[in-house]
Amino acid sequence: MSSDSTSIDRRPSSGAMDAGRSRLPQPLHAWIMQWGTAIVEGISSVGDIAYFAYQMFGWMFTRLPRRGTMMVNFYQVGVLSLPVVALTGTFIGMVLAVQSYYQFQAIGLESRLGVVINTSLVRELGPVLAATMLAGRVGGAMAAVLGTMRVTEQIDALTTMGADPIHYLVVPRFLACLLLIPALTVMADFMGIVGGYFYSVIVLGIDRAAYLHHSREGVVGFDLFSGIFKSFFFGGIIAVVSCYRGFNCQPGAEGVGKAATAAFVYSFVLILAIDLFLNIVLDSIYFMIYPEGTMLF
């Protein structure tokens, strides 16, 4: 055996070194190590994703991708998502009508159902549910496509040909989500309002004129604005998280699957967290503009 090998053999194992340094009981030591590692990895991931977003914004303010590259992504995010968003919006409107009708009927206020349906839709459910649907459809697909490109060395191929993968792959996807998810949210809102009207007036037989009259009075421009405003953030979050997950995909089919799942889960959690934060901010602004609040009745 060489002297090198001997010196290696004499070194204490890492476990022994850990035990030597720590006087804590083994389970507590392991627990602290586990949590410590998780916290360090979490902070490192936040740093990574922030740097990833920084690089992307850097490209957005220097040179945008070619029109052809952008249009493909706009088509995939916007046009191909239209049917599913429209369908989801319609069902949300009808479900709201079903859920609210009997409570409102019990107090004789069923003609005001439109206020509840439309306000809920444009302020909250339209943006959040459209974003959730798109986090699954668009975000999952983005992570899977970019993850597959990573695994099959297509991203390396882009780099070797002088193209910056963030400029070529991420910027168009980010812009597509940022600009088109608000547009899809408007579509979800509209279809939800139509769905709610259809179920309330046609199926439940609520008076059409009263329903429309109260609906018009209950929803103000700020409601619509706040929903669309939030959807810009949701779109940006979906794109950044999904592209980041795809770019940092682990090898193999399992890696791609995990990237797609993580893209959806992280996007969804962040959408809800940002929704809470923005609602607090927007409500403060709302009550500054309308001190009397919303008049339901």
Add this chain to the structure above:
Amino acid sequence: MNDYEPETEPTDDLPEPDTASESAPLIEVNNLSIDFDGNCILSGITRSITRGQTVAVIGESGCGKTVFMKTLVALLTPTTGTVLFDGTDLNQLTPAQLAQVRRRFGFVFQNAALFDSMNIFDNVAFPIRQNEPSTEEDEVRERVRNHLIEVGLPEDVARKYPAEISGGMQKRVGLARALVLKPELIVYDEPTTGLDPIMSDVINELILNTRRLYPVTSVVVTHDMHTARKVADRVMMFYPRRMLDQGQSQILFDGPPSQLENADDRRVRQFVRGEAGDRIREMSRATA
């Protein structure tokens, strides 16, 4: 003492082969080391590759030859050491400068790495459109057509998508794409892996043909000794760092392919002949 201690001094100290000594090095690698999460993959590699050489990098799986190759084109950053391309340290360049230098590289990936979303024409045209945006579309068409013909692909293949053609055709498209900007350095990653013997030899002939047509320097990473013997005028054999003692060179052989059979180091002869020898015992020792 290592079970497979070389019978000669570490080959890092060997003089460079004389195959192209008249020209300056295109690539110089100085004291290159790469670690991944504390695992040392490459350590203390110092080599240069002269213009016009075709160097085959051989070695068993996990020896670091692909890592070495990716470091040459700055897809990976060295932990320590430098990689100079035509005298320029690649790791000191800004991303924009690096993108400029990369126009002088061609890279043929192991599984071709063609873009799934584009047809063959757009795949081969991509480097032109990316790096020479002012090129007229007619010229792009002409250059793509010529390069597809050069690698023996019929014109109608241009309209197909990568998933619609065979693995051998994909590799040839990958080669056409790598050649379309007339690079100074072409790097081939396992160009014949997964192909039948005839298609493997077609690829070998294309590598030789490329060298005849263009003044190109080539680095071919391969397991295939037939390829190494046929296309290379210099062979470097890497050995896994984890199976070596400290201070031992990771490059067991560096010389012309004709000397491979008579190499002093037993591990080189075993690799060339495809003999396992005591490798299982050695691998177990390294894992432990």
